Amino acid sequence: AEPFLNEPDTGMETFLLGTNWTEGTQPQLKDIRGIPDFDFAARQKLNNQEYSFYRTAAGGEWSYRNNLEIWSKVKFRPRQLSDVTKVNETLKTTILGYNFSAPIFIAPAARAGYADPAEGELNFVRATASENILYTAALYASKSIQEIASAKSNSTVNGPQVLFQQIYTNNNLSITWDYIRQAEELGAKAIVWTIDAPASSTRHRAARYDTTNSNSATSALTWDIYEQMKNQTSLPIILKGISTVEDALLAQEKGAKAIYISNHGGRQLDHSPSPLEIAYEIHRNAPQLFTEMEILADSGVRYGSDVLKLLALGVKAVGLGRSFMYANCYGQAGVEQAIQIMKKEIAQDAAQVGISDIQNISSKLLNTRALEETVFLLE
Numbered sequence: 001a002e003p004f005l006n007e008p009d010t011g012m013e014t015f016l017l018g019t020n021w022t023e024g025t026q027p028q029l030k031d032i033r034g035i036p037d038f039d040f041a042a043r044q045k046l047n048n049q050e051y052s053f054y055r056t057a058a059g060g061e062w063s064y065r066n067n068l069e070i071w072s073k074v075k076f077r078p079r080q081l082s083d084v085t086k087v088n089e090t091l092k093t094t095i096l097g098y099n100f101s102a103p104i105f106i107a108p109a110a111r112a113g114y115a116d117p118a119e120g121e122l123n124f125v126r127a128t129a130s131e132n133i134l135y136t137a138a139l140y141a142s143k144s145i146q147e148i149a150s151a152k153s154n155s156t157v158n159g160p161q162v163l164f165q166q167i168y169t170n171n172n173l174s175i176t177w178d179y180i181r182q183a184e185e186l187g188a189k190a191i192v193w194t195i196d197a198p199a200s201s202t203r204h205r206a207a208r209y210d211t212t213n214s215n216s217a218t219s220a221l222t223w224d225i226y227e228q229m230k231n232q233t234s235l236p237i238i239l240k241g242i243s244t245v246e247d248a249l250l251a252q253e254k255g256a257k258a259i260y261i262s263n264h265g266g267r268q269l270d271h272s273p274s275p276l277e278i279a280y281e282i283h284r285n286a287p288q289l290f291t292e293m294e295i296l297a298d299s300g301v302r303y304g305s306d307v308l309k310l311l312a313l314g315v316k317a318v319g320l321g322r323s324f325m326y327a328n329c330y331g332q333a334g335v336e337q338a339i340q341i342m343k344k345e346i347a348q349d350a351a352q353v354g355i356s357d358i359q360n361i362s363s364k365l366l367n368t369r370a371l372e373e374t375v376f377l378l379e
């Protein structure tokens with residue numbers, strides 16, 4: 001196996017070594033310039049067990065790598081002399097009808113308490129309120145669903161803050177239905193049902209510390225359960241972990257208003273496709289899906305330009321998992337800074353590409369020839 005770069009050389013370490021920073025201590029937040037810097041910073045602060053849980057991925061971590069490396073295969077085709085002066089105003093978007101300041105969100109991830117034992121996920125709730133982006137809370141959060149709900153802001157552009165609730169289904173479905181009811185009562189606006197974790201996954205990095213899946217007890221995953229779930233709630237159910245155009249089409253056939261393409265950050269199945277490859281497969285086989293339903297995506301997103309590539313294929317909004325977990329090592333301020341970095345990069349990179357409206361990006365601004373070699377085409 002060839003070595004690879006977990007994060008590009010951002011010059012951070014060189015810079016820090018020229019200051020009074022001591023290796024193994026967390027750098028100052030002001031010295032974080034890009035999303036990958038939060039990974040470096042988290043490695044300094046967290047112990048090996050905690051960092052490994054956040055960082056781990058499945059098998060030889062080839063999907064984890066591919067999630068990070070695939071972006072460079074798709075180049076931009078920047079159009080110069082387009083009027084991009086108002087691009088900042090087009091950053092705002094809607095997700096299932098709710099208003100947000102940017103097409104990015106915090107993906108559901110368990111155990112935020114490793115990064116901030118006192119506040120855990122509450123930092124995500126508060127930071128997404130102040131920055132007005134979406135937070136999708138994880139079932140296996142360090143804080144209880146009640147604690148998360150009570151940290152919500154009452155005064156956002158949507159009125160009370162909009163949170164989506166991620167769930168795993170339990171083999172005993174009555175536990176799942178109770179959980180959905182509870183989320184609904186506490187004001188969640190959508191259920192994000194994770195469908196790509198039918199079993200525990202092979203995660204050597206975290207297994208060393210006996211901290212692998214948070215969901216090892218769960219495996220009830222069928223379209224029949226989806227039908228049953230729809231009868232349990234009036235909330236929209238977003239299927240998280242769609243990896244093929246066939247399943248995207250099936251989801252639409254069964255009435256899904258939104259789906260979420262993801263390979264779980266490469267944490268479930270090694271050699272599962274990246275969101276860029278999945279989005280491209282849908283773009284080539286059933287492009288209408290991007291307008292007929294809302295398609296969210298995550299896995300491997302580290303830069304504003306990564307987000308733009310997914311949006312250009314038709315994705316509605318893009319999530320980040322690990323990066324926000326790492327940013328949470330700085331508490332709410334760190335999470336806010338991560339959101340601000342992403343917003344700034346999305347807007348400025350959009351301008352560089354010649355995008356005047358982030359909500360309406362032509363796929364012709366991408367050169368996808370490299371994906372054409374491997375894309376799966378339906379008969």
Ligand SMILES: Cc1cc2nc3c(=O)[nH]c(=O)nc-3n(C[C@H](O)[C@H](O)[C@H](O)COP(=O)(O)O)c2cc1C
Binds near residue numbers: 067108110263
């Ligand atoms: C520490 C950690 C815990 C996670 N826990 C969950 C979870 O409980 N439920 C879920 O649907 N996805 C979970 N995920 C996956 C994320 O929702 C998301 O798909 C993934 O992190 C995106 O890839 P990225 O980390 O490269 O941004 C977790 C990811 C991480 C890193």
